[in-house]
Amino acid sequence: MTISKVGVVGAGTMGNGIAQVCAAAGFQVTLVDVSTEAIERGLSAVAGSLERLVKKEKLGTADKEATLAHIKGTTRYSDLAGADLVIEAATEKEAIKLRILGEVDGLLAPAAIIATNTSSISITRLAAATGRPDRFIGMHFFNPVPLMTLVELIPGLQTSDDTRTTIEAFATRIGKTAIVARNSPGFAVNRILCPMINEAVFALQEGLASAEEIDRGMMLGCSHPIGPLALADLIGLDTLLSVMEVFYQGFKDSKYRPAPLLAEMVDAGWLGRKSGRGFYQYG
Known part of the structure; x- marks a missing residue:
């Protein structure tokens, strides 16, 4: 057609x-x-x-x-x-x-x-x-x-x-x-991307490094154009949480559990760029 x-x-x-x-x-x-x-x-x-x-x-x-x-x-x-x-x-x-x-x-x-x-x-x-x-x-x-x-x-x-x-x-x-991509939770790109971002939130939650250091490390050490936490703010933390919840329910695998800090920030209304605050503050 x-x-x-x-x-x-x-x-x-x-x-x-x-x-x-x-x-x-x-x-x-x-x-x-x-x-x-x-x-x-x-x-x-x-x-x-x-x-x-x-x-x-x-x-x-x-x-x-x-x-x-x-x-x-x-x-x-x-x-x-x-x-x-x-x-x-x-x-x-x-x-x-x-x-x-x-x-x-x-x-x-x-x-x-x-x-x-x-x-x-x-x-x-x-x-x-x-x-x-x-x-x-x-x-x-x-x-x-x-x-x-x-x-x-x-x-x-x-x-x-x-x-x-x-x-x-x-x-x-x-x-x-x-x-x-085949029909599977997250398809191809988000199946790889979102758990990586979620793991960055776990790293921040556990105090392994600051948000700035985590992002700088991934940009300079892995040639990412934007750090995972800044990317989460761009995507929207509520969207990221929804995706991780779909993964967790779909695969029944604990490796896909959303980071508690991610859920708490969504509860607070800190959704990233669109709300003016996420892992960073905006405008």
């Missing part, structure tokens, strides 16, 4: 980034969230991201305006009815995703595809909650979406070969490089 109209559910960090790269590639994008305020924040984030690219001379002003013109923000799910592809990018909570997917599924034409940006939840289980499990796939983007070239594609047990090839081609059209 040919994809020309794209819906994105969730105007937060991941959703607005996904909307931006799709619009920049020439797709008509409908961005949906629960409130006008959330939509305005999402569109403002896209405009700010594009303006930074203009200032760095990586994008022309005309291209910026064209990209913004390709995005329509709305609070009405019914506005997704004509989409060929809808990408769900809501918070990493299965109950919320299932509710959204059920609502979206009933609006779309039979040939339309639904993708989820989940970073850890079973694609097979989410697909089974829709009436189109063969046209359902995981499409896991990385933050910040406009700058990170990777997207993980995760077929569920029911995903058709046609759906997979269509989404692989779509990923190329929006300037991404795709890898295909």
Whole structure:
């Protein structure tokens, strides 16, 4: 099938980034969230991201305006009815995703595809909650979406070969490089990344070194571009905790237990950059 109209559910960090790269590639994008305020924040984030690219001379002003013109923000799910592809990018909570997917599924034409940006939840289980499990796939983007070239594609047990090839081609059209991972908690990248970050939290909790020293050690000793604790702040500590909880429940292996300090910081509302405080303080 040919994809020309794209819906994105969730105007937060991941959703607005996904909307931006799709619009920049020439797709008509409908961005949906629960409130006008959330939509305005999402569109403002896209405009700010594009303006930074203009200032760095990586994008022309005309291209910026064209990209913004390709995005329509709305609070009405019914506005997704004509989409060929809808990408769900809501918070990493299965109950919320299932509710959204059920609502979206009933609006779309039979040939339309639904993708989820989940970073850890079973694609097979989410697909089974829709009436189109063969046209359902995981499409896991990385933050910040406009700058990170990777997207993980995760077929569920029911995903058709046609759906997979269509989404692989779509990923190329929006300037991404795709890898295909089997449906398993965390897929490929987060299966490796999140336990590493969680172990860094354990190291901090046990007083092995300060947050700054842990991050500096991994950057200088392992050539990481950003330290694991600073990366946790960028990802969001609540998201990291949710992923580790999925691992712990899915594998029934104590090596995936979330660090108690991580859970306590989430309880305190210290979620990283988005809350102004995590392992570091911001702005």
